[in-house]
Amino acid sequence: MSRVFIIxxxxxxxxxxxxxxxLEKGFIVVGCSRGETTICHENYRHHSLEVNDEKAVVKMVRxxxxxxxxxxxxxxxxxxxxxxHFLTTTLQSVQNIFATNFxxxxxxxxxxxKVMMKQKQGRIVNYTTVAAALNLxxxxxxxxxxxxxxxxxxxxxKELASFNITVNAIGPTxxxxxxxxxxxxxxxxxxxxxxxxxxxxxxxxxKNVIDFYIDExxxxxxxxxxxxxGIS
Numbered sequence: 001m002s003r004v005f006i007i008x009x010x011x012x013x014x015x016x017x018x019x020x021x022x023l024e025k026g027f028i029v030v031g032c033s034r035g036e037t038t039i040c041h042e043n044y045r046h047h048s049l050e051v052n053d054e055k056a057v058v059k060m061v062r063x064x065x066x067x068x069x070x071x072x073x074x075x076x077x078x079x080x081x082x083x084x085h086f087l088t089t090t091l092q093s094v095q096n097i098f099a100t101n102f103x104x105x106x107x108x109x110x111x112x113x114k115v116m117m118k119q120k121q122g123r124i125v126n127y128t129t130v131a132a133a134l135n136l137x138x139x140x141x142x143x144x145x146x147x148x149x150x151x152x153x154x155x156x157x158k159e160l161a162s163f164n165i166t167v168n169a170i171g172p173t174x175x176x177x178x179x180x181x182x183x184x185x186x187x188x189x190x191x192x193x194x195x196x197x198x199x200x201x202x203x204x205x206x207k208n209v210i211d212f213y214i215d216e217x218x219x220x221x222x223x224x225x226x227x228x229x230g231i232s
Contacts, residue, residue, distance in 0.1 A: 001068075001069070001070075002026055002027045002028050002043070003027045003028070003072040003073060004027070004028045004030070004064065004068045004070055004071050004072050004073070005019075005022050005027055005028065005029045005030065005071075005072065005073045005074075005075065006029075006030050006031075006032075006060075006061070006064060006071055006073070006074050006075070006108065006112060007019050007022075007029055007030070007031045007032075007075045007077055008031070008032055008033075008051050008075070008076055008077050008078035008104060008108055009032070009033055009051070009077045009078030009079065010029070010031025010032060010033055010037065010039070010046070010077070011031070011033035011034075011035055011036070011037050011038070011039075011046075012033075012177070013175075013177035014077060014172075014175065014177060014203060014206055015031065015033070015075075015077040015078065016037075016038075016039065017203045018075060018077065018203075018206070018207065018210070019031050019039055019044065020039065021207055023039075023041050023043055023044055026043075027043070028043045028044075028045075028068055029041075029043065029044050029045075030044075030045045030046075030047070030060070030064045030068075031044065031045070031046050031047070032046065032047040032048070032049050032051065032060060032078075033046075033048065033078070034048065034049070034050060035048060036048060045064070045067070047059075047060045047063075050099075050100075050104075051078045051100055051103070051104030051107065051108065052099040052100065052103035052104050052107060054107055057104075057107045057108060057111055058111055061108075061111040061112055061114075061115065065115050070115065070119050071112050071115045071116060071122065072121070072122060072123065072214075073122070073123045073124075073125070073214050074108060074109065074112040074122070074123070074124045074125070075125050075210065076104065076105040076108055076109065076124070076125065076126045076127060076149075077127060078100060078101075078104050079100060079101050079104075079127055080096065080097055080100045080101065081097075081139075081142050081183075082097055082141060082142055083138045083139060083142070083183050083184075083187065084138060084141075085137075085138060086140045086141065089140075089141055093141065094141050097141055097142060097145050098145050098148075101142075101145035101146065101148075101149065102145050102148045102149060102152070105126055105127075105149050105152065106152065109124055109126070109152075109156060109167070112124065113156075113160060113163075113165060116160075116163065116165045117160070117163045117165070120163055120164050121163075121164045121165065122160075122163075122164070122165040122166075123165070123166055123213060123214040123218075124156075124160075124165065124166065124167045124168070125168055125169065125170060125210055125213050125214065126149050126152070126153045126167070126168070126169040126170075127146070127149070127169065127170060127171075127172070128146040128147075128149055128150050128153075128169045128170070128171040128225060128227075129142070129143065129146045129171055129172065130171050130172070130173050130191070130195070130227050130228070130229060130231045131143040131146065131191075132144075132146045132147045132150060132171065133171065133227055133231050134191070134194055134231065136187075136191060138187065146171075149169060150169055150225050153167050153168065153169040153223065153225065154223045154225070157222040157223030158223065161222060164219065166213070166218065166219065166221060166222040167222055167223065168213045168221065168222060168223065168224045168225075168226070169224070169225045169226070170206065170209045170210065170213070170226055170228070171225060171226060171227035171228065171231070172201050172205070172206060172228050173191070173192070173195055173200065173201040173227075173228050173229035173231075174188050174191060174192065174200055174201065175200060175201040175202065175203065175206070176200055194231070195229035195230050195231060196229065196230020196231075197229050197230050199229075201228050201229060205228055206228075209226055209228070
């Protein structure tokens, strides 16, 4: 049977591109987002939910397991960004960012891992950002939510290792999607100049890293954080 993927935030941007990519490879993709989807494919299932809604996440994972009998790969792609000086950042904004970025990653990882543990195999890929490594001004809260994901990734990788489940994270550079539309161009340019390779990231760069992480030959690769663009 084809590999079964769960991809969060699949209605647009990177999540949609990855969903279409793995569908084209003949895999089954179960996606989710706040709204509806424009993906129309016999091997695609969509759930409209908030990724930090515990009951909705549990229901989605259970329905996926019931229909397909397994879950091979989880891509915790859903995320929101915000760029603000921390002094002008509202508590509500902080709560929203952590709810989507960290709580969503936690809930899907927890529920999908329960399925993967029983089948004694699985691949989980989380998302961080180069903003966490670079300590960028204006990105304190966003980067903090991703730094939490990095620590979570490395710790959970140890907790799940005995079940043949790998947990890794990818840290993209800016990619021209809706996520960065609100960020001033001079700030984006400043970030790009801090990279060894001074260009925007592309969807193919993301696909390459995820393909490596989820490859059957990568069973010895876990707890890793891979930043794109030459960030140190």
